[in-house]
Amino acid sequence: MATAAARSIGEPGGERGEFGHGWKVVTAALIGIGCGLSPLPFYTMGVFAPHLIAAFDWSVAEVMAGLMITTFSVVVGAPLAGALSERYGTRPVALISIVLFSLSFMSMALLQGSLVQFYITWGVIALVGSGTLPITFTRTVNRWFDKRRGIALGLAMSGTGVFGILCKPYLAWVIGDWGWRAGYVAIGAIPLVLALPIAWAWFREPAGEAAEHLTAAEKLIGVTKGEALKSWRFWTIALAMLIVSFALGGPVPNLEGILKDRGLDAATILSLTPLIGLSAIAGRIVGGLLLDRFWAPAVAFVILGLPSVACWVLSQGTYDASTAAFAILMIGFALGIEYDVLAYLTSRYFGLRAYSGLYAILYVFFALGSGIAPLVFGRIRDVTQGFGPALLTSAIALPLAAALFLLLGRYPRFEEDAA
Structure with missing residues (x-):
């Protein structure tokens, strides 16, 4: 094991050495997450919706309800993926999930007009695809990185934004030439063709010589799942993420409607909405760098609290395109x-001993918030004839929820506990 002095100047365990050992894992995680359950259904549903409505005479609400089905299925699938990762390791869980997610997504091409079939298929997609969520990939990235953990996670997570931007024009081209059934096959094949071979080659837990650079903080030490579930810090994070994900998850799917209500024309709206994906990628990278250099709860308080201003701006009666762009960039960054x-x-607060299981439970809170928010925002719009009240609710909730992170205190010293 390298000494602290040696590690500080870039030997295998040092900051520069972490990427020297772990860049392949970060790359595999970036592509695996980007081709997984997090981005593909949500970025493509709006593209498929008009074709399903035309083919089967479904309503917009009936089609979009498929996303709610995925949310409820993830409530079961995420903890299951976490438990399997802790028992068998993240590599087999991720590889098997990539295959099953790909095949089940492609099976959407077999739809025959039954909403029951549509909803069941979405449930299966989310259940078997839960192993492609960050639950599995971030556990392994965390094991490879300590000093540069924030930027490593940011790079890995940026896959959702990258593939979210690229898959829309790709899907539009496929549907335009070959129809929506071919679109489901084309999107579903991406994990099988791209993510699977890269994950097979590069996504591995550190072992043997590759593990020699790990510090005690990077090894599988920390609290047990039972100890974490009794901790007030765990439930503080869960509550904060539930509120934040709801407050940010409501405006994004309804962004076109919010801007339209404020009098912006279709061409302007079309030019503004992609800013969400671009600023989200920037948020992952810059946020990761900040997490490595500053106390994470303070970073979370600032970046997740500031979109309160954006929500307030969007709730106002009128604003121009540049003001709307500023608000969208702020929300996307968060x-x-x-x-x-x-x-x-x-x-940082619970270690890696039970990371997958704990992250999975916290992810359920995140998924519930972001999953129900679009429908709640839509319902408020129907009742009040505007998104103003919903946006003002987000403006109030975001700084209050972000302030909860400041209660977490300093990071535990698991190295000392283990010794």
């Missing part, structure tokens, strides 16, 4: 750091 904060706080 969306980019959500996953990073959740993974980083879990590893």
Whole structure:
């Protein structure tokens, strides 16, 4: 084991040495998460919706309800993926989940007009695809990185934004030439063709010589799941993430409607909405760098609390395109750091001993908040004839929820506890 002095100047365990050993794992995680359950269904549902409505005479609400089905299925699938990762390791769970997620997504091409079939298929997709969520990939990234953990997680998580941006024009091209059934096959094949071979080659737990650079903080030490579940810190993080994910998850799917209500034309709206994905990628990278250099709860408080201003701006009666762009960039930047904060706080406050299981439970709170928010925002819009009250609710909730992170205190010293 390298000494602290040697590690500080870039030997295998040092900051620069971490990426020298772990860049392949980060790359595999980036592509695995990007081709997984987090981005693909949510970024493609809006593209498929008009074709399903035309083919089967379904309503918009009936099609979008598929996303709610995935949320409820993840409530079961995420803890299951976490438990399997702790028992068998993240590599087999991720590899098997990539295959099953790919095949089940492609099976959407077999739809025959039954909403029951549509919803059951979405439930299966989310259940078997839960192993492609950050639950598995971030556990292994955390094991490879300590000093540069924040930026490593940020790079890995940026896959959702990258593939979220790229898959829409790709899908539009496929559907335009070959139809929506081919679209489901084309999107479903991406994990099988791209993520699987890279994960097979590069996604591995550190072992043998590769493990020699790990410090005690990077090894599988920390609290047990039972100890964490009795900790007030765990439930503080859960509550904060539930509120934050709801407050940020409501405006994004309804962004087109919010801007339309404020009088912006279709061309302007089309030019503004991609800013969400671009700023989310920036949020992951910059947020990861900040997490490595500053106390994570303070970073979370600032970045996740600031979109309160954006929600307030969007709730106002009128604003121009530049003001809307500023608000969208602020929301997208915060969306980019959500996953990073959740993974980083879990590893720092509870260690890696029961990381997958604990992250999975916290992810359920995150998924519930972001899953129900679009419908609640839509319902408020129907009742009040505007998104203003919902946006003001988010503006109030975000700084209050972000302030909860400041209660967490200093990071535990698991090295000393283990000794």
